[in-house]
Amino acid sequence: MAKKILMLGGRRCGKSSILASITKTLREEVPGNICVFADNTPYETLKIPSLVNKQRELAAFIQRRKTTNIDCEFLVDMSPNITDATYTLSVNLHHGQSVSLEFTDVPGEWMRQNSEYYPALVEQIKDSDVYVIAIDTPYLMCGDDLVNDVANRVSEIQDALINKIVFNDDERHHVLDRKLIIFCPVKSEKWFKSGQIGSVVSRIEHVYKNLINKFAADNHVEMWCIPIQTAGGIVFSTMRPGCLLFRGEKDKLGESCSIDNDTNMVLLRDGKSIYLTSRPDWWTEEDADRIISGTHIPMSWYKCDGSEYSPVFTEQPAYHILAFIVNKEKEVVARIPLVLIDIIKKILHGDFTFGRHLKDYENLIKELHDARLIKYEKNGITKFDSVLS
Amino acid sequence: MVLKDYFLQKKRDFGYHPTIKVCMMGPRAVGKTSILTAIFNEAVDSIATTSLKMEAIGDTKSVLTEKQRELNRVFKDRQNILDRPNPGIAASSTVTTFDFAFGVVGKEPRIDLKIKDFPGEYVETDPITVKEFIKESNAVMIAIDSPHIIESDGAYAEVKNKINKVSSFFKDSVSSPILVLLVPLKCEKYYIENRMDELKERVKDAYAELIEFIKSSHEESVCAITPILTLGDVAFDSFTYVDNKVKLAIDGCPAEVKYQFIKELSKYSPLYCAQPLYYLLSYVAAQYKRNMSKRGFLGRLMNSLFILFANDKELFDEIVSMERYRQDNLPGYEVLCGYNNFLYNR
Numbered sequence: 001m002a003k004k005i006l007m008l009g010g011r012r013c014g015k016s017s018i019l020a021s022i023t024k025t026l027r028e029e030v031p032g033n034i035c036v037f038a039d040n041t042p043y044e045t046l047k048i049p050s051l052v053n054k055q056r057e058l059a060a061f062i063q064r065r066k067t068t069n070i071d072c073e074f075l076v077d078m079s080p081n082i083t084d085a086t087y088t089l090s091v092n093l094h095h096g097q098s099v100s101l102e103f104t105d106v107p108g109e110w111m112r113q114n115s116e117y118y119p120a121l122v123e124q125i126k127d128s129d130v131y132v133i134a135i136d137t138p139y140l141m142c143g144d145d146l147v148n149d150v151a152n153r154v155s156e157i158q159d160a161l162i163n164k165i166v167f168n169d170d171e172r173h174h175v176l177d178r179k180l181i182i183f184c185p186v187k188s189e190k191w192f193k194s195g196q197i198g199s200v201v202s203r204i205e206h207v208y209k210n211l212i213n214k215f216a217a218d219n220h221v222e223m224w225c226i227p228i229q230t231a232g233g234i235v236f237s238t239m240r241p242g243c244l245l246f247r248g249e250k251d252k253l254g255e256s257c258s259i260d261n262d263t264n265m266v267l268l269r270d271g272k273s274i275y276l277t278s279r280p281d282w283w284t285e286e287d288a289d290r291i292i293s294g295t296h297i298p299m300s301w302y303k304c305d306g307s308e309y310s311p312v313f314t315e316q317p318a319y320h321i322l323a324f325i326v327n328k329e330k331e332v333v334a335r336i337p338l339v340l341i342d343i344i345k346k347i348l349h350g351d352f353t354f355g356r357h358l359k360d361y362e363n364l365i366k367e368l369h370d371a372r373l374i375k376y377e378k379n380g381i382t383k384f385d386s387v388l389s
Numbered sequence: 390m391v392l393k394d395y396f397l398q399k400k401r402d403f404g405y406h407p408t409i410k411v412c413m414m415g416p417r418a419v420g421k422t423s424i425l426t427a428i429f430n431e432a433v434d435s436i437a438t439t440s441l442k443m444e445a446i447g448d449t450k451s452v453l454t455e456k457q458r459e460l461n462r463v464f465k466d467r468q469n470i471l472d473r474p475n476p477g478i479a480a481s482s483t484v485t486t487f488d489f490a491f492g493v494v495g496k497e498p499r500i501d502l503k504i505k506d507f508p509g510e511y512v513e514t515d516p517i518t519v520k521e522f523i524k525e526s527n528a529v530m531i532a533i534d535s536p537h538i539i540e541s542d543g544a545y546a547e548v549k550n551k552i553n554k555v556s557s558f559f560k561d562s563v564s565s566p567i568l569v570l571l572v573p574l575k576c577e578k579y580y581i582e583n584r585m586d587e588l589k590e591r592v593k594d595a596y597a598e599l600i601e602f603i604k605s606s607h608e609e610s611v612c613a614i615t616p617i618l619t620l621g622d623v624a625f626d627s628f629t630y631v632d633n634k635v636k637l638a639i640d641g642c643p644a645e646v647k648y649q650f651i652k653e654l655s656k657y658s659p660l661y662c663a664q665p666l667y668y669l670l671s672y673v674a675a676q677y678k679r680n681m682s683k684r685g686f687l688g689r690l691m692n693s694l695f696i697l698f699a700n701d702k703e704l705f706d707e708i709v710s711m712e713r714y715r716q717d718n719l720p721g722y723e724v725l726c727g728y729n730n731f732l733y734n735r
C-alpha cells in the first residue's frame with residue numbers, strides 16, 4: 001500500500017513545481033545500480049497536468065528568459081493547480097521490488113478554515129504519514145509578517161497540523177503513528193548563492209515556532225528543514241505591489257505588472273517595460289486578485305543568472321521521506337511482541353509498505369547514506385528536535 | 390480502544406461534549422472579537438511548549454485569523470483609529486458565539502469552550518435568553534470600556550458600560566457558584582502612565598453593587614479585575630469636542646473617540662490577554678477538585694466535568710499546570726472575593 005505524503009503551502013508557492021523537480025532529479029541523478037524512481041501517476045484517468053510537462057514548462061520558461069536581456073526582471077507564472085492532485089512515484093529496486101509514494105498536492109485555497117474543502121484537507125492530514133510544507137522563500141524573507149502569514153498560509157497550516165494530527169491513545173503503539181514534517185523553502189536560489197541559507201532556517205524557526213515547539217520533544221514526530229532550489233536558473237530579485245495594465249478601453253482583463261518607483265516605468269511580466277506617458281490611452285489599476293484576507297500580496301520579480309533549468313537538492317525531501325518510512329516500518333516490526341494485534345490488522349489491510357522486502361529497502365537507505373546522497377546537515381538542512389526559546 | 394474511551398467517544402458521537410460556558414457582556418463595539426483574538430493567540434503562544442492544545446472550531450478560527458490580520462494591518466498601514474460607534478445597530482443582530490476546544494496534542498480535543506457574546510443592551514431586549522445562558526455558565530466576562538470609566542471624571546461610565554443594568558440583571562440570574570471577571574479594555578494609556586491602580590479603583594467604585602452581590606451570593610464564587618491590553622501600541626487620545634463640549638451621539642455616549650499610535654514603530658502587541666483564560670481554567674479545575682471531595686457518587690455523576698476529567702488525567706493535569714500562568718499581581722489586577730476558590734489540595 002502506498003505511503004501518503006501531503007503537500008501543504010500557499011497559493012502558487014510551487015508545490016507541484018517541487019514535485020516536478022523532485023522527479024526529474026530522482027530519475028536522472030540517482031545511480032541506477034541503487035534504485036530507479038519512476039512517475040507512475042495514472043494521468044489518463046486523473047486528468048491532471050503531468051509532472052514532466054511541468055518540468056518542461058519551467059525549463060522552457062528559463063530558456064526563453066535567457067534569450068532576452070539577462071538583466072531584466074520578470075514574473076514567473078506557472079499554471080496553478082485548481083483542484084487537488086495525487087501523484088504516484090515508485091521506488092524500484094534492481095531486482096524488481098517497488099514501493100509507491102503518493103504525493104497529494106492540495107490547492108492553497110484549501111488551507112482556509114472556512115473553505116468548503118477544509119474538511120477534506122483535515123481527512124488528508126489524518127490519513128497521511130508525511131507532510132511537506134512548501135514555503136515561498138521570497139515571501140518568507142522579504143515580505144513583512146502579515147504578507148508572509150497570508151502568502152504562505154502560516155497560521156492555517158500550523159493550526160491544521162497542531163490540531164488535526166492524532167496519535168493512537170495507547171503509548172505502546174506510538175511507533176505505528178510516527179509522522180514526518182518537512183519544511184521545504186523553495187525559490188531559495190538567491191539565498192543559496194549569497195551564502196545566506198542559514199538566515200532562511202532562522203526565519204523558519206521564528207515563523208513556525210509554535211508548530212516546531214509543539215512537536216520538538218515529541219517522539220511521534222520528526223521534523224526537518226530541507227531548502228531546495230526548484231529551478232536553479234532564475235533568482236529572486238525584488239518585490240513590488242501588483243497592478244493591472246489596461247491597453248485601452250477594449251482591454252477588459254488587464255495584464256499583471258508593477259510600477260518601478262524609481263523610474264515610474266511600468267514593468268511587464270515578460271521583462272519589457274514602458275512609460276505610460278507614451279501611451280495616454282493605457283492605464284494601470286491595483287490588482288484586486290493580489291488582495292487575500294484583506295492584505296495586498298506583492299509580486300515577486302526574478303532575474304536569470306545564465307544557468308539552464310538546474311534544480312538543486314530537490315531529491316533530498318524524497319530521500320528523507322523514504323528513509324523515514326523504512327525506519328518506521330523497521331521499528332514496528334522490531335516491536336512485534338507488543339503490537340502483535342495491530343500488526344496483524346495492518347497486514348490484513350495491506351498497511352505494510354515493504355513487507356518481506358523491508359531488508360532490501362534498509363540496504364537501499366544504507367547505500368544512499370554510504371554514497372553520501374542523503375544529506376543530514378549543511379546547506380540549510382536542519383533537524384528540529386529541541387524546543388526553541 | 391479501552392472501554393471507557395469507547396463510551397466517551399460514543400457520547401461525543403451523539404453530540405455530548407463536556408463544555409465550559411462563558412458569557413461575555415459589554416458595550417456594543419468595545420472590541421470583543423479583538424479581545425478573543427488576542428486571548429486566543431496569546432494562549433496558543435504560551436502553551437506552545439506544553440502538550441496542551443487549544444483549537445478554535447469552524448467559523449471561529451477563520452473569524453479570529455482574519456481579525457488578527459486586520460489588526461496587524463491597522464499598524465502596518467498606520468490607519469487612523471477613530472471609534473465612531475453607531476447606536477442604531479439592532480442589538481439582536483450582534484450576539485456571537487465563539488467555539489474552542491481543548492485537548493492534548495496528538496489526541497482528539499476532549500473539552501469544549503463556548504463563549505457567547507451579548508452586547509450590554511441585550512439584557513433589556515432579551516433578558517430571558519441571557520439569564521438562561523448565565524445559569525449554565527461557569528464564568529461571566531464583563532468587558533469595560535476604560536476611557537469612559539476614567540475620562541471626564543467618569544461622566545460617561547454608566548451610559549457607555551450600562552453598569553446599573555448589568556448589576557441589577559445579575560441579581561436575578563446568578564444562583565450557583567460563578568467566576569465573574571471585570572475586564573477593563575483599551576487601557577494602554579493608563580498602563581503607560583502608571584495609572585492602572587487608579588483604573589482599578591474606578592472600576593471597583595463603578596461596579597461596587599455588583600461586586601458586593603457576588604461576595605454575598607455564594608462562597609464558591611469569585612470576582613476579579615483582570616485588565617488586558619488588546620492592541621498594545623495604541624492608546625486613547627481624546628473624545629471629539631465641539632464648542633468646548635464633548636460631541637455626543639443620540640445615546641448620550643461620546644460620538645467620536647480618538648486613539649493614537651504611541652510610538653513611531655508601533656506594532657500589534659497585545660499584553661496580558663490570556664489571563665482571563667487562565668483564571669477561567671484555574672477556577673474550573675479547582676471547582677472540579679472541590680466537588681469531587683464533597684459530593685456523593687450520584688452528585689459526581691451529575692457533574693459533566695467529572696466525566697471528562699476523571700477519564701483524562703493527562704488533560705486535567707495539563708490544565709491544572711496552566712495555573713502557574715495565572716497572575717494576580719499584574720498592574721490593575723485584584724481578586725476581590727473568593728481567592729481561595731482557585732486553590733485545592735494537589
